[in-house]
């Protein structure tokens with residue numbers, strides 16, 4: 001009901017936009033005809049999206065925004081200023097802006113679009129591609145509870161949705177937005193060690209993938225703490241203890257902790273640059 005006859009325009013048709021479009025169409029949250037995607041210049045990409053998902057696409061960004069009830073801002077942070085300037089003359093007050101852009105405060109989008117725009121800021125992650133994003137959303141100054149409900153419904157197509165105050169968005173970005181990358185980085189090291197030790201790349205990938213899937217499922221299924229869970233793997237003087245001991249000697253957890261704090265600081269920095277440049 002909330003989405004019946006509503007048009008969603010994706011301003012930006014990159015990896016994140018495609019993941020969300022895929023989820024919306026697959027889960028029939030809206031019909032493909034309700035979605036319009038547009039981008040800066042890659043018409044080939046637009047054609048591919050049209051063929052793959054049956055959505056509408058256009059290179060005419062003003063036209064795409066004119067038709068929209070919801071405008072999803074899905075460009076890189078450096079492009080948002082120009083993107084909103086280009087469409088400013090056609091935006092109207094009933095439209096809801098949904099930003100997936102890392103670090104950009106809702107107030108920046110409100111200001112650029114004329115002051116009173118309803119903005120919901122979101123932070124999905126790349127697991128949206130497989131419907132397993134941990135997405136957080138927060139309301140800008142003028143967004144209503146109904147807007148938050150609408151955006152929750154849209155993003156439920158690509159995973160879980162958690163509503164947080166905007167002040168927590170930097171933490172969310174460092175932990176969950178960037179989160180998949182930390183795991184892939186660790187997995188790269190696991191693959192290297194596995195292959196060095198005689199497993200084929202295929203064997204390594206298959207064993208590691210299932211190990212990671214198992215960890216995710218176990219986490220969802222247990223009330224044990226992470227510490228209890230890794231202790232459970234460690235037999236006294238066994239293989240795991242040997243590995244974890246080396247990781248603690250090398251301050252592995254500190255490195256991980258500091259990396260996340262650094263990512264959160266970078267999110268703040270991205271935001272402050274935009275706030276100051278107003």
Ligand SMILES: NC(=O)C1=CN([C@@H]2O[C@H](COP(=O)(O)OP(=O)(O)OC[C@H]3O[C@@H](n4cnc5c(N)ncnc54)[C@H](O)[C@@H]3O)[C@@H](O)[C@H]2O)C=CC1
Nearest residue numbers: 011012013014015016039040074075076077079083101102
């Ligand atoms: N990749 C990730 O893990 C996550 C990314 N994000 C955010 O999602 C946003 C998009 O990221 P990706 O999809 O990875 O980027 P991408 O580079 O794949 O796509 C960006 C898109 O924006 C378009 N664009 C640029 N200028 C435009 C303009 N003036 N008007 C309309 N479209 C314009 C480009 O043509 C392209 O289609 C970024 O702001 C990023 O911070 C958020 C959460 C996670």
Ligand SMILES: O=C(O)[C@@H]1CCC=N1
Nearest residue numbers: 102125173177178179
């Ligand atoms: O690295 C970035 O800036 C974006 C935001 C979270 C994941 N990717």
